[in-house]
Amino acid sequence: MNYTFQFTEVWRELPYLLGGAAVTLQIAFITFWCGAFIGIFGALAKVYGGPISKRVTSYYVTFFTNTPALVQVFLLYYALPDAGVLLSSMAAVLVGLTLNAGAYLTEILRAGVVSVRVSEMEAATALGMSRLQLLRYVMLPHIAKTIYAPLSNFFVWLVLGSSLAALFGVEELTGRAINVSTASLRSIETFTIVAMIYVVLTVLASGSLALVGRLAFRVKAKVF
């Protein structure tokens, strides 16, 4: 056991790896916001919807939160072509992770919606607030406070979880890390550097989310 670490070859590939990090962030951002869009409708359907829309949403959430994201993307990438739909590597990953994120965000947002107490809503109505004011001054602060932590956790999960895209031909951070380690035979060094890049990515993501939370909703969140 006298392995000597050699970072030189891997450092040389840093720009290539950082290019992969950009793709990783891109996947996380797109799937997070598209997932949030699905999540809002899912949450509203679960809280205020009729019996059918409630049930449909439940099926969707149960299916996507009880199967691995990897399997979902696998089926989209390799099984759909046999049904005549050929998604590109990136498209399959984006659609798969968006549907997955939508299911989780439905639950997270639902928790926020139900956290608004009926008595406060009634008080606001009694004060003569319009629907928009009610949403802005009564509902959103509650929702933001409740969902803030799970929401940023989930974003971090998406940054890290997007690494599965490497298995489907997307050249993001993990995929490029495997390429670099295969060519240089320096896997430990490569993945040490890649781990640090992931830490920087997630700290940056949590930090900017904390800033948004503090400025927009006065939620005091700690990054560390």
Add this chain to the structure above:
Amino acid sequence: MLRKFILLIALFVFAASTTAAARTLDEIISDGTLRIGVNPNFPPMSSFGMTNQLEGFDIDVGRRIADALGVKAEFVTTEAAQRVPFLVSNRIDIALGAMTRTPERAKLIGYTIPLHSEAMGVITTDKIDIQSWEELDRSDITLVNMRGNLSVSLLKDKLPKPKVLLVDGNADTIRAIAQGRADALVENIDSFLKFTNNYRNVKWRVLSDTIFVAYCGIGIGKDNDSLRNFLNILLFDLHTSGFVNDTWEKWYGSPMAVPIVPNPYF
């Protein structure tokens, strides 16, 4: 305690570095067992099957050799990197597991005539009209391979222009071509051909010119001429009788990409 430990390690290193004389043909026959090195993590060459018993091309060949000698086959599992050291230190009599002939190895061990070949070739479909692998060097071609395969970086020099799609497993590379995501695979094609059976409606083509062919003999102890002589004569019979090709087809699901031409003169 520490001193004793270091002494012990030094002894081991010494023992491992001294070469033990390989067992001759007579010694193997009188002992009644042939020690065969196989790589258990290398299906369908050899692997632990559903019942946790070794199975594969190498296992069938090893049993056949032991039968011909009239001895028992004793399979010794070795990793790829251990095959030469195990022969040098006389832990095994013969080494299977795709022992590619190389001059570096031939300084340390002996080889028989080839048992099988390893061909880096092209699997493609009738969708692209090419006759040789050099014609793949076009920017409108997508080559598929497995992420983590060393051949990916080797191919960058030989075929710089095509786009590259890197997927996860052997089956997925073939699937990607069948589904139209990629045009061709450049690899040691024997390990991939059987997956083409999953897509029988695709018009598969294997280009006849291979980029690189290597030959794998049976590895034996250096200067073990009695054993080499026996194995060469047996291998000639196994090639001419079709045993090697039949066994290959049984495990790989398709004939050897570059079949061995038996030659009676060694």
